[in-house]
Amino acid sequence: MKLVSRKGCGIMLLAILLAGAAFVAFNWDxxxxxxxxxxKVYETEAPALPDDLASPAILVFSKTNGFRHEEAxxxxxxxxxxxxxxxxxxxxxxxxxxxxxxxxxARFDAVVFNxxxxxxxxxxxxxxxRSYVENGGGFVGIHGSGGDNSYxxxxxxxxxxxxxxxxxPMDPQFQQATLRVEDASHPATVFLPGDWxxxxxxxxxxxxxxxxxxxxxxxxxxxxxSPVGLFGDDLKMxxxxxxxxxxxxxxxxxxxxxLGHTAESYAEGEHIAMLLGAxxxxxxxxxxxxxxEAAASAQRxxxxxTAE
Numbered sequence: 508m509k510l511v512s513r514k515g516c517g518i519m520l521l522a523i524l525l526a527g528a529a530f531v532a533f534n535w536d537x538x539x540x541x542x543x544x545x546x547k548v549y550e551t552e553a554p555a556l557p558d559d560l561a562s563p564a565i566l567v568f569s570k571t572n573g574f575r576h577e578e579a580x581x582x583x584x585x586x587x588x589x590x591x592x593x594x595x596x597x598x599x600x601x602x603x604x605x606x607x608x609x610x611x612x613a614r615f616d617a618v619v620f621n622x623x624x625x626x627x628x629x630x631x632x633x634x635x636x637r638s639y640v641e642n643g644g645g646f647v648g649i650h651g652s653g654g655d656n657s658y659x660x661x662x663x664x665x666x667x668x669x670x671x672x673x674x675x676p677m678d679p680q681f682q683q684a685t686l687r688v689e690d691a692s693h694p695a696t697v698f699l700p701g702d703w704x705x706x707x708x709x710x711x712x713x714x715x716x717x718x719x720x721x722x723x724x725x726x727x728x729x730x731x732x733s734p735v736g737l738f739g740d741d742l743k744m745x746x747x748x749x750x751x752x753x754x755x756x757x758x759x760x761x762x763x764x765x766l767g768h769t770a771e772s773y774a775e776g777e778h779i780a781m782l783l784g785a786x787x788x789x790x791x792x793x794x795x796x797x798x799x800e801a802a803a804s805a806q807r808x809x810x811x812x813t814a815e
Contacts, residue, residue, distance in 0.1 A: 545573040545625030549632075550605040556614060557599065563616040563790050564597025565590075570604055572625025576651050578770040583621045583649065586773045590783055596790075607632040609639070617645030617760075617789040620652035622767070626659050633660055640667065641757025643798065645789030649782070650767040654710060667756055668763050669716035670749065675708050677737040681769070684709060684732035686750060689723045693753065694784035694793040695762065696724050699777055708768035709734065711742035715749045725751040725764075751781070753788070755797035760789045 567587045569580045584600050591598035599606075599615075604627050612618070612635060628636070640646050646667060654672045658664040664671055676682060686703040688696050709727060711734060717723050727748045734742040751764040762785045772778050788794040 547626070548572055549627075549629050550603045551629070553605040553608055553611060554601065554603050556606075556611060557597075560599065560614055561595060561597035562614075563792065564599070564614060565617050565619055565786065565790065566606070566612070566615040567598070567600040567619045567621055568602070568606070568623060569600070569621040570602040570623055570627045571651075572627050573655055574624050574651065576622040576768060579650070579767060579772065580622050582770040582773045583767065586779065586782065587619055587621070587786070590786060594787075604628050604632050607635045607639075609635050612636070612639040612644060615644070616791065617647060617786060619786065620646070620648045622649055622651035622654075624651050624655055628660070633662075637662060637667075640759035640761065643758040645759060645786075645791065646756070646761040647782075647785050647789050648761075648763040650710075650765055653763050653765060667761055669719065669721050669752065669754060669761075670712035670714065673711050673713055674736040674740055674742050675710050676733060676735055676742065678733075678735060681706055681708055682732040685728040686725045687728060689726055693722075693724055694788040695751065695753070695764075695781050697784060698780040699725075702728075703777060704731075705766075705775065705777070707766055707772060710750070710765040711744055712749065715744065715747040716752055716754070717747055717749065721752045721754040723747075723749050723752045725749070725766075753785075753796070758798040760791065760797045762789055 565587065567584055569584060571580075588598055588600065590596070597615075607628065618636070618639070648668060653664070653668040653670065655664075656672065658671075683704060683706045686705065688699050688701050688703065690696060691699070691701070703725075709732060715723070726746070727750050729743055729745070729748055734744075734748075736742050750766060751762075753760065753762045755761070764781065764785065766772060766778060766781075784793065
């Protein structure tokens with residue numbers, strides 16, 4: 508057997524190191540986003556909003572400093588634009604965190620977080636969102652907007668979302684499973700079948716927010732899929748495994764759904780109906796909950812005027 512010379516070994520090692528360095532350099536953005544806590548990009552100059560923004564209006568936000576759902580985000584943005592066009596709402600979509608000022612937010616009835624990930628706001632922008640919601644603004648969070656492994660902003664995950672993500676299956680990642688409607692009276696679920704079978708990436712959380720008084724809309728039947736993580740992690744939560752819920756955050760209406768990883772999700776009739784119902788509820792166009800509608804609207808407007 509011919510042995511490799513010391514010089515040959517050195518060349519092989521150098522080639523391996525160069526290939527590894529090239530791989531890291533080429534994938535550095537992805538590595539940062541997934542394994543190193545995300546990129547740190549913060550906007551400080553607020554963009555101008557349309558002067559002719561109709562009312563009521565929604566602000567759709569899809570900034571990602573963490574993992575980016577490349578395929579789902581543009582399709583979901585287009586879906587919410589379709590909702591607005593069909594119902595005559597004002598619509599503005601952005602990935603600029605500096606949009607979040609009290610005066611800007613006062614022009615919207617609800618904010619939609621479309622697969623937002625990572626730490627996306629400055630302290631001032633965080634406070635603007637918090638004040639907006641707690642004074643009556645609506646919030647709709649979709650899938651990755653509650654899918655970070657850790658959060659620097661504790662209010663966001665502990666209060667606004669209400670549950671800490673811990674993982675999703677990887678073998679396979681996308682599975683067909685059965686969802687159970689827990690409350691068929693809510694505008695988000697009124698058109699859904701009692702047992703809803705569909706395929707998605709299924710999130711698990713540290714604990715169900717039901718015990719904290721959050722109102723569960725959908726749970727998943729763990730017997731209908733394999734809740735096992737990447738390294739064989741047990742992702743079971745038991746009978747109370749939540750996938751969508753709502754609660755009142757101060758005077759504001761807050762809705763979160765863990766559904767919607769794939770672009771195809773936003774072409775499903777039932778999923779579209781759920782997102783439309785949830786958005787209309789968050790805008791106070793349908794349903795009940797979270798204080799006096801007129802008072803909440805006045806509080807939001809006053810907050811915007813005070814900040815000017």
